[in-house]
Amino acid sequence: MIEGKTLEQWQAEYPLLELIRGYEPVLWTGGKTYGADETIRALPLGKEDVLAAEVRLRRFAPYIARVFPETESGGGIIESPLTGAPDMKQAIEEMFMVPLEGELFVKEDNKLAVSGSIKARGGIYEVLKRAEDLALSAGMISEDGDYSVFAEDRFKEYFSQYSIVCGSTGNLGLSIGIMSAELGFNVTIHMSDDARAWKKEMLRSKGVNVVEHSDDYSKAVEQGRLESEQDPKSYFVDDENSKTLFFGYAVAAVRLKEQLAEQNIKVDGNHPLNVYLPCGVGGGPGGIAFGLKVIFGDDVHCYFAEPAHSPCMLIGMMTGCHDRLSVADFGLDNKTAADGLAVGRPSGFVGRLLEGLIAGVYTVSDNQLFRMLALARITEGFKLEPSALAGFMGPAVVPDDGGNTIHIVWSTGGEMVPEAVWQEYYETGKAML
């Protein structure tokens, strides 16, 4: 029995499960595309939370510019470019033999400063908020003061008595680890054994404690949580349930609105946005989708993209059972080269919050991810990690209604991948073209 039903009953109720169980790429469009304003009004979180997060990041901008000089030209705002990808669009049209109306843009979170992935949004934001909370209650700053003082030794000394703890398969650990270490926190990242070796090495080189676990990822997270809860000076970043992380991601929507305006791209009912977001546990894509619905309402349609071997959000959304079901319940192995998306059970918090706001979820095979990885390099020069390619299938998979759709593919990571590791990905993909 699976949540009170037999497999046969599940399959009868949700025919798509048969394809999902066979690891076939599928598209589920049972989500909700319209009525965003009403849906959001009924939720416990809203626009004011997203805007407050955006303002907090602006308070920290002088500090970020000071400690991460690569962000200086952007005024200490960590943001990724929105890039037109006409050659990639043409390549997708040829590969899938589908005509794509409208333009294709790539939101290059792979180029986000400091940690080179979408996790630089939520992870860095949560650590900054923790630092601000501590400094405010210690009377070391005021909200209208100059936050570049956070770089001073007295702050580092103060934060060194506090710890930050996180369980992570990789990119979240990088973001939390780098930011926490820079502020002077004592930071510990719990990782599973199979996390990429280079990520562990990079973190250790920055003074982060990396604890490896031979059990699975969720046990590593649980272990970290338990240890952290025993220590009042310790702060645990909860990948699955953190609202702070979620709002950090959501700020992307405010920035995207500015970028679209700068590039004279009009968004309205006749020029809708289709946004394709790679999904693991759900916090990153969920936060961004929430922000987008808050800002653009019914003029944006958000699709989550998952590996065919790890369709946890798809199963959770389709059945409405969210974190009560895991992919293993349906016999799926959760094995994928897209390590940022290799998650067997979705965030229940994100699933329940977003169920009335996203348009659909689709899955992709690892082979497709590798093919797209090579294609994105050849056509546009992008350096992406496998997880970051899931969104690229969106324009080919999601039926295009109307010729004015603006397709935005969220490319979520890649910049930090060592060259030799990346070359292997590339060769794998190129051999499949």
Ligand SMILES: *Cc1c(COP(=O)(O)O)cnc(C)c1O
């Ligand atoms: C974490 C991650 C995602 C997905 O984010 P979730 O919050 O886990 O859903 C997508 N791409 C990359 C590269 C990631 O590291």
